[in-house]
Amino acid sequence: MATRRVWVWTELTDGAPQRPSLELLTAARGLGEAAAVLLAPAGAEVIATLGAHGAAVVYHGDDAIYTQYAVEPQVAALAALIAAEAPDLLLFPSTFTARDVLARLAGRLGAGVIANATSVRFEGERLTATVPYAGAYQASVTLEGSAPYLVQVRPKAYPVEPVGGQAEVRPVATALDPASCRVRVVETVPQVAEGPNLEEAEVIVAGGRGLGKAENFRLLEELARQLGGAVGASRAVVDAGWVPYSYQIGQTGKTVKPNLYIACGISGAIQHLAGMKGSKHVIAINQDPDAAIFEIADLGVVGDVLTIVPKLTERLAGR
Numbered sequence: 001m002a003t004r005r006v007w008v009w010t011e012l013t014d015g016a017p018q019r020p021s022l023e024l025l026t027a028a029r030g031l032g033e034a035a036a037v038l039l040a041p042a043g044a045e046v047i048a049t050l051g052a053h054g055a056a057v058v059y060h061g062d063d064a065i066y067t068q069y070a071v072e073p074q075v076a077a078l079a080a081l082i083a084a085e086a087p088d089l090l091l092f093p094s095t096f097t098a099r100d101v102l103a104r105l106a107g108r109l110g111a112g113v114i115a116n117a118t119s120v121r122f123e124g125e126r127l128t129a130t131v132p133y134a135g136a137y138q139a140s141v142t143l144e145g146s147a148p149y150l151v152q153v154r155p156k157a158y159p160v161e162p163v164g165g166q167a168e169v170r171p172v173a174t175a176l177d178p179a180s181c182r183v184r185v186v187e188t189v190p191q192v193a194e195g196p197n198l199e200e201a202e203v204i205v206a207g208g209r210g211l212g213k214a215e216n217f218r219l220l221e222e223l224a225r226q227l228g229g230a231v232g233a234s235r236a237v238v239d240a241g242w243v244p245y246s247y248q249i250g251q252t253g254k255t256v257k258p259n260l261y262i263a264c265g266i267s268g269a270i271q272h273l274a275g276m277k278g279s280k281h282v283i284a285i286n287q288d289p290d291a292a293i294f295e296i297a298d299l300g301v302v303g304d305v306l307t308i309v310p311k312l313t314e315r316l317a318g319r
C-alpha cells in the first residue's frame with residue numbers, strides 16, 4: 001500500500017506555529033507522510049520549526065491576501081491544492097479560524113467531517129476517529145466515501161514531539177482575486193492575559209460558583225501566582241460574568257492537561273470534567289463531601305474555599 005499522505009492545516013500566532021498544529025504533526029507522522037499546509041506570510045524559522053516537528057513537506061502560500069482577508073482565499077487555495085495533489089487526510093486543530101476554513105472547505109468538496117476527535121487511525125481503507133461526548137461516552141466514528149478525509153482534532157490529544165527533520169517547501173499559488181473576497185480583516189486585537197496561557201500552563205487554579213462572587217477570584221490569582229500557574233473557571237461563573245469566556249474549561253470551553261489542577265468550589269459536572277480530566281494530578285476543595293469532583297480528585301479537601309485558599313497561598317509565600 002502506498003504511503004498515506006496526511007496534511008496538517010497550520011496556524012500561526014505572533015509569527016510562530018501554534019501548539020495545536022505541532023501536535024497534529026505528531027499525529028500525521030504516525031499515520032503516513034506528514035505535510036504542513038501553511039497559508040500565511042512566514043519566514044524560514046517557521047518552515048524550520050515545522051520540519052523539526054516532522055513535516056516532510058510544507059505547502060506554503062506566502063501571499064499577504066491570507067492575512068488581509070478571512071478564510072475565503074484559504075479555502076480557494078486549499079481546494080485547488082487538494083485537486084492537484086490528492087492527499088488522503090487533512091487534520092485541522094480545534095481553533096476558531098480552523099473551524100471556519102474546515103466548514104467552508106467541506107461544503108466546497110462535498111466531503112464529510114469528523115469534529116472533536118481525540119485520536120485518528122486508518123482501519124484498512126477506512127478512516128476511524130475516537131470522539132468523546134461530554135465526559136461520559138466516547139464513540140468510534142468512521143468516514144466513508146473517497147479521500148481526502150477531513151478531521152478536526154481536540155487540543156492536547158497528541159503530544160508535541162520534535163524529531164529534528166527538515167521540510168521541503170512547495171509554493172502554493174494564490175487561487176482567488178482579492179476583489180472577489182467578501183470578508184476583510186479590519187483589526188486584530190490581542191487579548192491581554194496575566195500569567196501563563198491556560199492551555200500550556202503546568203498548574204491551573206480553577207474557580208467555580210463556590211467562590212461566591214467575582215471579587216473572590218483575586219484569591220485564586222494570588223495562589224496561581226505563587227505556583228507559577230494560570231487561572232481557569234467553570235461555565236457557571238463565566239455565564240455569571242465573573243470572568244471572561246477565555247477562562248472557561250470544559251466541553252464548551254478549553255481542554256487542558258496540566259500537571260496540577262486545583263478545583264476550587266467547582267461541583268464537578270460532567271461538562272466541566274470533559275475539559276480537565278486529563279490533568280495529571282487533581283486537588284479539589286469543596287465544602288460538600290459528596291461533590292462529584294471528589295470522584296476524580298487525587299486529593300480532596302472538604303471545607304470553605306474562601307478560608308483554605310488564602311491559607312495555602314500564605315504557606316507557599318513563606319517558603
Ligand SMILES: Cc1cc2nc3c(=O)[nH]c(=O)nc-3n(C[C@H](O)[C@H](O)[C@H](O)COP(=O)(O)OP(=O)(O)OC[C@H]3O[C@@H](n4cnc5c(N)ncnc54)[C@H](O)[C@@H]3O)c2cc1C
Nearest residue numbers: 208209210234235236250251252253265267271272287305
Ligand atoms: C451543553 C452544556 C455544556 C456545558 N459546558 C460546560 C463547560 O464547558 N464547562 C463547565 O464548567 N460547565 C459546563 N456546563 C455547565 C455544567 O453543567 C455545570 O452547570 C457547571 O460546570 C457548574 O459550575 P460550578 O461547578 O462552578 O457550579 P455549581 O455546580 O453550582 O457548584 C458549585 C460548587 O461549589 C461548592 N461550594 C459552594 N460554596 C463553597 C465554599 N464556600 N467553599 C467550597 N465549596 C463551595 C458547592 O458545594 C458546589 O459543589 C455545560 C452545560 C451544558 C448543558
